[in-house]
Amino acid sequence: MLRKSILLIAVLQLAALIAHAHVDLTKPCARYSSAPGCPPPPAGQSIDYNTNAPISSGGINTQPLCKHSVPxxxxxxYKAGESISTEYGIGSAHGGGHCQWALSYDHEKTWVVIQTEIRxxxxxxxxxxxxxxxxxIPPDAPSGDATFMWLWVNSIGIRELYSNCADIRVEGRDGGSINGFEPLLANYNATYGIIxxxxxxxxxxxxxxxxxxxxxxxTVKGSGTGAASTPDPSSSSKPNKNVASGRRDHLQSSMLFISTAIMLSLVSLCL
Structure with a gap:
């Protein structure tokens, strides 16, 4: 009887872990988010029920930065200079950590960090x-379609990197530049190191x-539409290796399947 009770507690804990995993950006809507009020995915795409999953674990990247390439x-x-009240759904906050927010005007090829919060x-x-x-949003941000990215390095637990991207349009100057820093992609792969x-x-x-x-x-060309960007040749670093693939990650789904199978097995033992 005691053994069955212990197993049942383990099942319930595992179920809670599956249901409340990690953190995701819910406002503005992350791509293909299942959060209430978010639009349906573009044609040919599916709702992502794992937007709160990390894009890397233990220094091995499993997804590209934005997870999905079709905006x-x-x-x-948003207007240049406007303060966005971003929102995050908390499954497990892992003790907090480091966050970065960045913009890209060229379909996620180059990024500039617009805000950082350490620890x-x-x-x-x-x-x-x-x-x-x-x-x-920087007051001098040029007008144009942009990708807004949130990055998070967790403080406690398996060394992970989290990311979500939202599709926005900035209303600002007609052409111009934003100066800042490239994102730090710690815990993503061997190139960037582990914190x-x-x-x-x-x-x-x-x-x-x-x-x-x-x-x-x-730098964004002044055209009103179809903005493009280029990194400053004097200060840009190596090309971002983390956007090249459009491959979808199946690791989270596999883990969920395995966890569910274990849970069902434990339930059968309890009966």
Whole structure:
């Protein structure tokens, strides 16, 4: 009887883990998000029920940065200088960590970071909570279709990198440039290195890696539509290797299938 009770508790804990995994961007809507109020995916695409899953685990990347390469047909419009009240659905906040927000005007080829929060991002968040974080579009941001990206390096747990992308349109100047830094893709692959866990205030947290991010200038041609961007030749780094593939990740689905099979097996033992 005791053994069955222990197994049943394990089943319930596993079910809770499956149902409340990790964190995702819910406002603006991440691509193909299942969050209430988000638009349906573009033609030929499917709702992503795993937008809260990491794009890398243990330093092995399993998905491209935006997870999906086909943008939404309808974009959320923001004005240059506007503060976006971004929102995040919390499954497990892993002690908080480092967040970066970035813009791309050239279909995710080049990125410029517009805001960074070191160590305290999502800190103290609890399961089921919706966390709001204001993110400001630069006042000098040019007009054009853009991709808005959120990146998160978790503080506690398996070394992971999380990312979601939202399709927006910026209303600002007709052409111009944004100066900033390239995103740090820590924990993504061997190129960028691993930031170890940092649950305690005195633990090394890799903040110096953010200080060493390479400068970049994103230049957008003044056309009103069809904006394009180029990195500053004098300051840009190597091409971003993390956007090249359009391959979909099946790892999360496989893990969910395996976890579900284990759960059903445990249930049968309890009966």
């Amino acid at each position: 939404y047909e309808k974009r959320t419009v 305290t991002c999502l800190q103290g968040a609890v399961t089921g909570q919706i966390v709001k974080i204001p993110v400001t 170890p866990e940092f649950p305690n205030p005195t633990d090394p947290d890799g903040h110096e890696l953010f200080d060493a991010r390479k400068p970049i200038t994103i």
